[in-house]
Structures are given as structure tokens and as C-alpha cells.
Amino acid sequence: MELPPLPTKRKRASASPPPLPSVDTVDLSLLEALEQAQQHNPVETLDLKTLKKLALSFERRLNSNTAARLKYPDQPEKFADSEIELHDELQKLKILAAAPELYPDLVSLGTVNSISALLNHDNTDIAIDAVSLLQDLTDADVIEDNDEPAQVLVDALVENNAVELLVQNLARLNDSDLDESSAIYSTLSTIENLIEVKPSVTELVCEKTKLLKWLQARIKVREFDSNKQYASEILAILLQNSAANQKRFGGMNGVDTLLQAVAMYKSKDPKMEDEEEMVENFFDCLCCLLMPLENKERFVKAEGVELMIIIMNQKKSCYGSAIRALDFALTNYPPACERFIDVMGLKTAFPAFMGKIPLNKKNKKKRYKEELEERLISLIASLFGGILRGSRRERLLSKFVENECEKVDRLMELYTRYSNRVKEETERLNRLVLDDFEISEEDKYNQKLDSGLYTLQLIAVILGHLWTSEHPRMRARIELLLKQQKLTRKDVKDILQEYHDFIGDLDGPEEKERAQSKIQKFIAAFR
Missing domain, CATH: 1.20.1050 (Glutathione S-transferase Yfyf (Class Pi); Chain A, domain 2)
Known part of the structure; x- marks a missing residue:
């Protein structure tokens, strides 16, 4: 029997970024310095000549900062001014997002290499600036009609280890700080942008970094916030269409992690729309994980079948998602079919098959009802295909x-x-x-x-x-x-x-x- 279709391809980031810090929390002297720098360095018309000027100015500030840090490693006041200037140059480079056709020139000048290196800068603020710049340069709206220039830029970033450095930067950011929480969102957004342009980054980032581990830890946090939601979305992107990532995350106890995440909603509904989307992301991830055979086995051992039936019996908003997960779990896997019947799953599934589904805002939509029908038909077909004889077969037929x-x-x-x-x-x-x-x-x-x-x-x-x-x-x-x-x-x-x-x-x-x-x-x- 054919496998059920994969979860729908993820939309562009829908999670809301964390709130920006208020002006009161920012060093006013820094703002004043930046404003003065911008006034003295107005941006010219965007062309190759302007790009070279911006790149040269940026490289000079970078070299100045590097030299000051090497000369006065224990005296921050000696290189503070060069850091402000470097910050200013990074902000000015953001204007290049308005001219993506210049990206190949930006690469040939070596500027992308320098920007990538700043992701590992000792000053977290500078590293955050570099992330913000890359987020702008790779934004979906910017690269939408500029596939070739975007490909050149992303190839250069990958070659200069930007993917690895982005993930390393995540590890040192603190979610409780507003600036750094916003930087986490920007980092995840940049990774998503890179994957959009170069799909092979999906597996590369999991092979060469600890992103899956970071996402797993972020998902385990009980409290809901926008970065937890975004982490769930990025995980769904990484698991979709990648058997290697599905097996890798399954081997990291990923099935159990996701079961724990959705178990929080077995008897309650998400409080807001963003939280509801996060839970759907969790189920998308779970369904992707249930493609490889070894993860189906982990699902059964972790009592995933029982949890999905409990969720269905509670008749909350995750009702349909639980049916979808069971559909994936039972497809081509007789042990899951046997467990389903042993734990009274028929008693739960057949009322739904008969059209008796709980009332909520979702099932008012015709397509939602049809999807449930199709999932239940697939589930029952899997039961017949997985249980060929014995008392379980008789119980199924007797229905x-x-x-x-x-x-x-x-x-x-x-x-x-x-x-x-x-x-x-x-x-x-x-x-x-x-x-x-x-x-x-x-x-x-x-x-x-x-x-x-x-x-x-x-x-x-x-x-x-x-x-x-x-x-x-x-x-x-x-x-x-x-x-x-x-x-x-x-x-x-x-x-x-x-x-x-x-x-x-x-x-x-x-x-x-x-x-x-x-x-x-x-x-x-x-x-």
C-alpha cells in the first residue's frame, strides 16, 4: 500500500518575532553615534561602484577592529569606537538587499567571507548584526525573482561555513534577553532562507552542526513563546522529505520528544493561534518521523498509539492530528496495527468513520471533514493489510x-x-x-x-x-x-x-x- 502523503510543505516563517527592546533599554550614546555616522555617509545610487565603496569601507572598519582587539585584548575601551564603526558599516550593507543582482559581485570581492567570519565575533552584538544582515540579504521577498544571484550568495555562505557558524551562534544566545531572543529568531529565519535557496542545506546543517539537538532542547521548554514556535517550524522543514534527518532525529529520542510535546495538549486546547500552529508543527514533525520503519517501532514502544487514542477520546483540537499520526504509524507496520486493536482503538476510530466527530471550529470546514474521512479510510485499510488472521482480524471484520x-x-x-x-x-x-x-x-x-x-x-x-x-x-x-x-x-x-x-x-x-x-x-x- 502506498504511504500517506507527506505533511504539506511549510509556508514561509509565520511565527511572530520576539518584541524588540524599547528605546529606554538601548545605550543612547550608541544611537547618537550611529545617527551621526549615517549622516556623514549617505548611501549613493546602488551600482557596482557603490558596492565597491561599501565593501572597501566595511573591510577597513573590520581590519581596524581586528587590529584594536589584538593590540588591546584586555582593554575594551580601546576598541569600543571601532566596534561602533563596524556596527555602522554592517547596517549600511543592508541596502544591498535592494539590489540582489549585485550579489555575485559581493561574493567576488570577498565580502561574504568577512561577513561570515563575523558570525563568530567575540562581541555578541556584532555577531547579531551579521546575522541580521544575512537575514535581510536572503529574505524571501528579496530573492524571489533573483534565483541565480541568490544561489551564488548562498553557495558562498555555505563554502565559508556560515551554516555552522549560525548554529554555533545560537548556542551562546540567551532567550531571556530581548535583543538575543530577537537574534535567535533572525538566525532561524536565515537558516530557513538558506534552505529555500539551496535545499541540500537541509541535510548539511544536520550533518555538520548540532541544530537538531538545539531544536530538540528548545521544544522541550514547557512555556510557549514565538521562538519555540519557530523551532517547531524549522524542525518540520528539516524532517520533511529527508529520510536521513528523520532517522537521525529518531535516533536522538526524537519520537519521545515529540510525543511529550503533544501530550501537553491531550486534554486542553492551545490558547492562541500561534500556539495552535506550533502544535500542528509538532504533529507534522511526528508524521515525518513515522516514515522510517525504525521510528514506527519507537513510536509503538513509547506508547504513541495509546497517546493518540487518548487525544481522540478527549475530543480537543488535536483530534484530527492524532488520526493523521495514527495513519502514518499504522501504514505498512503490523505491530502498530496489533497494538491499535489491543488498546481498544477500534472503539475510538469507528465512530469517527461513521461521521461522529467532535464539534470545533475546524470541522466546520468541508475540507477538514474530508481529510479526516480519507485518513480514517487509509487507517482502516492499513489495519486490514496488517492483520491477516486470528482474533484481531475477527474483531476488525465484526465491526x-x-x-x-x-x-x-x-x-x-x-x-x-x-x-x-x-x-x-x-x-x-x-x-x-x-x-x-x-x-x-x-x-x-x-x-x-x-x-x-x-x-x-x-x-x-x-x-x-x-x-x-x-x-x-x-x-x-x-x-x-x-x-x-x-x-x-x-x-x-x-x-x-x-x-x-x-x-x-x-x-x-x-x-x-x-x-x-x-x-x-x-x-x-x-x-
Whole structure:
């Protein structure tokens, strides 16, 4: 069976940055000095000539500061002025964000190397200035239509160890200080920007730094704040589409960390929208972690199945997210399916399958209800695929017999709805072909999957399990309902045949053959 789709790709940073310090908390003499420096050094029109002037001025201030620190290492007052001047030069370089086409020139001048080195400056304030500058230069709005210049800049930053230095800088920042808390946010934002431009940074940052460890520690903090939210968002980005990072974080006891994080909300709702988004990020991370087999095992051992059922029973805002996590956990992993049945999961899941979901602001949305339906169908299909015999199998089958086969009725109701939806999409695609639009069979298939074919296939698979059980009441009910909808067993066979023909070999040729063999048995049974 195919895996459920990955969590939706993360949006650009939505966490709100920490509040900036008030003017009263800033050294007024420093502000005055900066204002005077800016007045005496007005910025010219942005072109290569101006860039060279800015770069040269910056390098001079940097060299002056370096020399003063080396000459008077124990006398801060001797290099304080050079630090103010260096701060001023870094602020002036921010104007380059308005001309990203100059980034390759900035790199060729060697300025990026110098900026990267400042991330490790002894004065935390200067390091923070460097982070702020990089955040501005790599901002999504700045690089949006400047892919090539942005790529040159980010490549240079990676080559000059900026990624490692950014993470090292995180370790020395204190969240309780307003300036440094804001710098943490800026650092995370810069890392996200680098990943946006160069996706390979996703694995590089986890291989070469302790970012995962830092994020894990930040998530463990009980109190909510914007940086905890942003940490959850960055972790979701790092885990999405990276099996290496999923395995790496799983080996760091990451599954347990996330279970503890979501357990705080098993019987209460988040207080605000940002906190609610953070919890959704946690579940996104958990679902990503549940892709590798070894993490599914860790999830079961950590009693993750039990926790998700408790969350569902509490009927709070995490209800749907718990179903999603269970869907990932049970897919292609029989031990999780067995545990689910052993801890009375059927009693919790089937009321939801029948449409009895708790009332909250989410389930008023049609798409939310549909997603829950699709997740529950996938979950039930996984149970049938993971439990092939014994008393657990009988308990699962008995659910479709009880109450006059009401679950069979519900299954056929969903089959009809998704079948009609797929037929409409098929007709639309056929009209496009008649209008001379070229659409490959694979593209047509993928578009139909997006329109509900995947869920329809899973419903057909469940019907296959019910039919091959040879239970007379269930078979009679399925036959009756098909007839009422002017459908036949051949319609179900056709859905299963298409599913059979498009099963891929992502998990290897042997797994493909095994999956196709199982579907072929269902097709033969519906003769």
C-alpha cells in the first residue's frame, strides 16, 4: 500500500518575532553615534561602484577592529569606537538587499567571507548584526525573482561555513534577553532562507552542526513563546522529505520528544493561534518521523498509539492530528496495527468513520471533514493489510457486521461519492484531450489521484478484504448497495485493476510483486 502523503510543505516563517527592546533599554550614546555616522555617509545610487565603496569601507572598519582587539585584548575601551564603526558599516550593507543582482559581485570581492567570519565575533552584538544582515540579504521577498544571484550568495555562505557558524551562534544566545531572543529568531529565519535557496542545506546543517539537538532542547521548554514556535517550524522543514534527518532525529529520542510535546495538549486546547500552529508543527514533525520503519517501532514502544487514542477520546483540537499520526504509524507496520486493536482503538476510530466527530471550529470546514474521512479510510485499510488472521482480524471484520452492517453502508456511501468525483475528473480530462491538449496517461492518473482516486482505491481494497472474508451478510449487503447505485462488481474490479497496474516499485520489485499479488486476489474474487 502506498504511504500517506507527506505533511504539506511549510509556508514561509509565520511565527511572530520576539518584541524588540524599547528605546529606554538601548545605550543612547550608541544611537547618537550611529545617527551621526549615517549622516556623514549617505548611501549613493546602488551600482557596482557603490558596492565597491561599501565593501572597501566595511573591510577597513573590520581590519581596524581586528587590529584594536589584538593590540588591546584586555582593554575594551580601546576598541569600543571601532566596534561602533563596524556596527555602522554592517547596517549600511543592508541596502544591498535592494539590489540582489549585485550579489555575485559581493561574493567576488570577498565580502561574504568577512561577513561570515563575523558570525563568530567575540562581541555578541556584532555577531547579531551579521546575522541580521544575512537575514535581510536572503529574505524571501528579496530573492524571489533573483534565483541565480541568490544561489551564488548562498553557495558562498555555505563554502565559508556560515551554516555552522549560525548554529554555533545560537548556542551562546540567551532567550531571556530581548535583543538575543530577537537574534535567535533572525538566525532561524536565515537558516530557513538558506534552505529555500539551496535545499541540500537541509541535510548539511544536520550533518555538520548540532541544530537538531538545539531544536530538540528548545521544544522541550514547557512555556510557549514565538521562538519555540519557530523551532517547531524549522524542525518540520528539516524532517520533511529527508529520510536521513528523520532517522537521525529518531535516533536522538526524537519520537519521545515529540510525543511529550503533544501530550501537553491531550486534554486542553492551545490558547492562541500561534500556539495552535506550533502544535500542528509538532504533529507534522511526528508524521515525518513515522516514515522510517525504525521510528514506527519507537513510536509503538513509547506508547504513541495509546497517546493518540487518548487525544481522540478527549475530543480537543488535536483530534484530527492524532488520526493523521495514527495513519502514518499504522501504514505498512503490523505491530502498530496489533497494538491499535489491543488498546481498544477500534472503539475510538469507528465512530469517527461513521461521521461522529467532535464539534470545533475546524470541522466546520468541508475540507477538514474530508481529510479526516480519507485518513480514517487509509487507517482502516492499513489495519486490514496488517492483520491477516486470528482474533484481531475477527474483531476488525465484526465491526462491519454489527448494527445491521451500518459500516458497510457507510463504506459504500463513501465509495459512491468518491467514484462520482473521479468520474467527473475523468470526463474533464477526456474533454481536454478532445480539445487537443496533450496529457500523458501518467499525468491523467496523477490528476485523478488528486481528485480522490487514491481514497477510492483504498475503499475498493477494504471491500476486497470484506468480500474475500466470505461472510454471507456482508457480501449480500455489498451486492444490494451496488445494485441500488446501479453499479456492479465489475466497477469495483476496474478500480482495483487500475490500482494494480500503477503500483510502483519504490519499495523494490519484490514488494511490488507482493502488493500486486494481493490486489489480484481481490480482482479474482469479484468475478
